[in-house]
Amino acid sequence: MLWYKGWLETRYKLCMALGTMGLILFVQFSVRTTASVNSDAALFGALMVSIPSLVTMICAILAGAGVATQSSFRANKGLHGSMLFTLSLPVSRLRLLAVRASIGWLEGAGAMAALCCGLWLLLPSLRATVTAVEMFEYTGTLIACASALYFLSVLLATFLDDQWRVWGTMIGSAVLWWLFSHTPLPASANIFQAMGKSSPLIAHTIPWTAIAFSLGLAAVLFFAALKVVQAREY
Amino acid sequence: MTDFIIETNQLCKSFKNKPALRGLDLRVPVGSIFGFLGRNGAGKTTTIKTLMGLLRSDSGDAHVFGIPVADADRAVEIRRRIGFVTEDKELYPYMTVEQLIRFTRPFYPQWRDDLERRYLEMFELPPKRKIPDLSKGMRSKLMLLLAISRGAELLILDEPTDGLDPVATEDLLRELVAIAASSETTMFFSSHQLSEVERIADHIGIIDRGRMIVTGSLDDMKLRYQRLQVVFANSVELPAHWADGVESVRQEGRVVSLLASHNVDSIVEQARSIPGTTVERFPVTLKEIFLEHTRSN
Numbered sequence: 344m345l346w347y348k349g350w351l352e353t354r355y356k357l358c359m360a361l362g363t364m365g366l367i368l369f370v371q372f373s374v375r376t377t378a379s380v381n382s383d384a385a386l387f388g389a390l391m392v393s394i395p396s397l398v399t400m401i402c403a404i405l406a407g408a409g410v411a412t413q414s415s416f417r418a419n420k421g422l423h424g425s426m427l428f429t430l431s432l433p434v435s436r437l438r439l440l441a442v443r444a445s446i447g448w449l450e451g452a453g454a455m456a457a458l459c460c461g462l463w464l465l466l467p468s469l470r471a472t473v474t475a476v477e478m479f480e481y482t483g484t485l486i487a488c489a490s491a492l493y494f495l496s497v498l499l500a501t502f503l504d505d506q507w508r509v510w511g512t513m514i515g516s517a518v519l520w521w522l523f524s525h526t527p528l529p530a531s532a533n534i535f536q537a538m539g540k541s542s543p544l545i546a547h548t549i550p551w552t553a554i555a556f557s558l559g560l561a562a563v564l565f566f567a568a569l570k571v572v573q574a575r576e577y
Numbered sequence: 578m579t580d581f582i583i584e585t586n587q588l589c590k591s592f593k594n595k596p597a598l599r600g601l602d603l604r605v606p607v608g609s610i611f612g613f614l615g616r617n618g619a620g621k622t623t624t625i626k627t628l629m630g631l632l633r634s635d636s637g638d639a640h641v642f643g644i645p646v647a648d649a650d651r652a653v654e655i656r657r658r659i660g661f662v663t664e665d666k667e668l669y670p671y672m673t674v675e676q677l678i679r680f681t682r683p684f685y686p687q688w689r690d691d692l693e694r695r696y697l698e699m700f701e702l703p704p705k706r707k708i709p710d711l712s713k714g715m716r717s718k719l720m721l722l723l724a725i726s727r728g729a730e731l732l733i734l735d736e737p738t739d740g741l742d743p744v745a746t747e748d749l750l751r752e753l754v755a756i757a758a759s760s761e762t763t764m765f766f767s768s769h770q771l772s773e774v775e776r777i778a779d780h781i782g783i784i785d786r787g788r789m790i791v792t793g794s795l796d797d798m799k800l801r802y803q804r805l806q807v808v809f810a811n812s813v814e815l816p817a818h819w820a821d822g823v824e825s826v827r828q829e830g831r832v833v834s835l836l837a838s839h840n841v842d843s844i845v846e847q848a849r850s851i852p853g854t855t856v857e858r859f860p861v862t863l864k865e866i867f868l869e870h871t872r873s874n
Contacts, residue, residue, distance in 0.1 A: 344682075348669065348680055352671060428668055430631055432656065432681075
């Protein structure tokens with residue numbers, strides 16, 4: 344039943360994520376049709392730049408810690424009232440966290456798959472240059488590389504309220520992006536590039552290093568989130 | 578399992594070096610209705626949260642059903658056997674009454690459909706209504722329904738009648754007694770309403786500044802505690818030391834009022850030994866016991 348609770352908690356967030364994603368794509372497509380110099384290729388290039396930000400936003404919207412179940416503006420003195428009811432259920436904190444994180448992750452994966460399907464259907468030039476298999480690989484890459492950002496948001500949700508968590512995810516992602524471009528971290532592990540110019544759509548290879556880095560980081564962040572939830576007093 | 582469903586020994590808990598519990602010793606007998614009393618900030622909610630595993634004690638130990646609450650793995654088992662009503666009565670705002678019941682039911686293998694139906698009807702809870710559209714009283718009723726229908730062995734109720742109107746309070750108190758009588762469920766509840774506690778509790782514990790200052794069977798306590806009114810014939814000097822058992826002494830002219838917690842006969846004898854005195858005994862209410870102890874503490 345935690346799945347049911349998680350779905351009720353996140354369904355409007357999912358609508359919001361899909362709506363925002365649709366709006367951004369609509370704006371980019373509208374710009375293409377009004378500016379005659381732009382082509383599908385230019386649009387595709389712009390999308391490759393904006394998709395990592397879009398994915399970060401989806402992660403920031405959908406993550407949650409499974410304990411704080413009320414929107415922050417209803418919270419009192421930093422504690423969400425229904426949190427006590429949740430914690431009084433005969434469920435371990437691991438299960439609370441894992442179920443809630445899984446729901447948001449699956450919804451995020453669904454939103455990213457919808458994004459890729461949308462691009463495939465709406466961009467004829469994309470269909471001309473990229474095979475369906477490569478598009479499928481890109482979807483998988485996007486979901487895997489977004490996992491690190493998603494679990495960063497899950498970790499932040501264990502001690503921050505909703506609005507701070509969203510900002511924290513954005514800032515954390517920006518810091519990660521900065522680290523990739525200003526420190527000697529291997530470029531092949533750059534998860535942002537793996538969603539953009541090193542993606543299977545452009546490089547025509549799967550960025551395994553970035554995927555492994557992202558999944559590894561996601562596991563570490565999930566473990567850290569679990570430790571916070573287990574250690575916290577409510 | 579021991580004779581106590583809840584047992585704490587020297588339980589201590591501080592928040593930012595501010596002690597909330599200072600060596601709390603609490604024993605709740607199996608099958609009892611235990612009224613847990615204390616002023617605001619006395620440590621009632623901290624105790625309840627510690628028993629529920631929401632807070633960790635700094636030292637001392639606490640057992641529920643004989644299981645240590647500090648054992649995170651077994652704490653799930655404790656919670657499966659407890660029905661809990663929180664102080665703030667907050668529930669998921671995105672669910673309706675019906676959805677919340679449907680959500681809660683599968684966690685408890687002993688769920689009682691008959692009780693669920695009964696209280697849904699008795700409390701007049703509209704199944705399709707969303708939680709934020711319920712009054713605080715309605716939310717209290719819903720929490721009680723969820724706690725009682727679990728078929729729990731122990732109900733922990735933090736201010737259960739808070740927000741209820743007098744009729745609903747009356748119905749609820751009657752139901753709590755009926756549940757305790759019919760299902761041998763132990764009830765541990767905190768309340769500020771001393772008259773309510775006095776009506777339904779068979780055991781009480783008074784906590785003040787994180788310590789248990791009075792605990793025991795309410796009937797025993799009422800037998801033991803007596804107010805003695807001593808009237809002196811003339812103005813006399815009161816004894817410097819009263820016999821053991823005198824909790825408080827108040828003097829107004831020739832009349833002295835004593836609250837005795839035990840050893841009443843010796844105290845009466847001591848008073849009568851002063852020439853020209855008359856002594857009358859009066860039963861005391863829980864309110865008097867509570868006020869006397871919390872004030873003097």
